[in-house]
Amino acid sequence: MxxxxxxxxxxxxxxxxxxxxxxxxxxxxxxxxxxxxxxxxxxxxIADDDILASMAVKKTVWKGLAEMVWNEVIACWPQDAIPENDFCELAQVHSPTWQRFPSESCRKALFDELHREHIELHDPMFTTASVLFPATDFSMTAEEEQAAREENKRLSTEYVASLPALDGRLYSALSSHEKALAQHYTKQVGFKPDGNGDFVVKVNAGN
Structure with a gap:
């Protein structure tokens, strides 16, 4: 041959x-x-993913593709409600560009670029848990830790019960506490673009 x-x-x-x-x-x-x-x-x-996964790629290519992914996701989800741990899952649902590059190497390159460019994807200084639940520390006694766990459980039950009140409301109209609830309970709460740059809160009562 x-x-x-x-x-x-x-x-x-x-x-x-x-x-x-x-x-x-x-x-x-x-x-x-x-x-x-x-x-x-x-x-x-040969897909585009095959090419970028097997060859050297100019950094500006990843930067451009990452921006496309980011813009596609934030068109469907509030920017301040995107947690780092769930970003890939959101991108898989809402970003055609992310779906176009399924290989591990391409996904890593895209996420690394997104992580550099968008502070929202960095670990936040204050998580929703720190906003919604009392802080604990190492100086607590065993009794105090147990009391804190019970209080957190009570609050969580109360918060979940309050989620249906968010359903159908505009995200921008929520209070800071309500936004923290929507951001924290990602399994129960989703969003739908309203067509005017805002998002309608959708609560899944089944979870």
Missing amino acids: PTKHIDDGTAAELDELYVRCVTLTQQPVKEVEVLRLAIQKGIKN
Whole structure:
């Protein structure tokens, strides 16, 4: 096979394909026909993800793609309600660009760029838990820790029971406490763009 500039592994695969072609056709086969078949068939199956995952990529490419992902996500979800741990899940649902690059290496490159460019994806100094629940510290006695756990459990039950009151309201109209609730209970609360730059809160009563 004419494989002067092809690595040994790929050359071996082409040789195997050549043997298959001869065996199946029971006719002499030109090597160039086999190579053309492999190239044409392969080209049709090469996705953009394959290219970026296997080649060196200019940093500005990742920057541009990351911005596309970010803009697609924040068009569907309030920017200050995007937690770092759930970003990939949100992107998978709301970003066609993110879906276009499913390989681990491409996803990592995109997320690293997003992490650099958008402070919202960095670990926040104050989490929603620190806003909604009393702080604990190492100086507490065992009794105090138990009391704090019971209080947190009581508050959580109270907060979950209050979530239906957020349903159908505009995110921008929520109080800071209500926004903290919407951001904290991500399994129960979602958002839908209202078409005017705001988001309608959607509460899933089933969770």
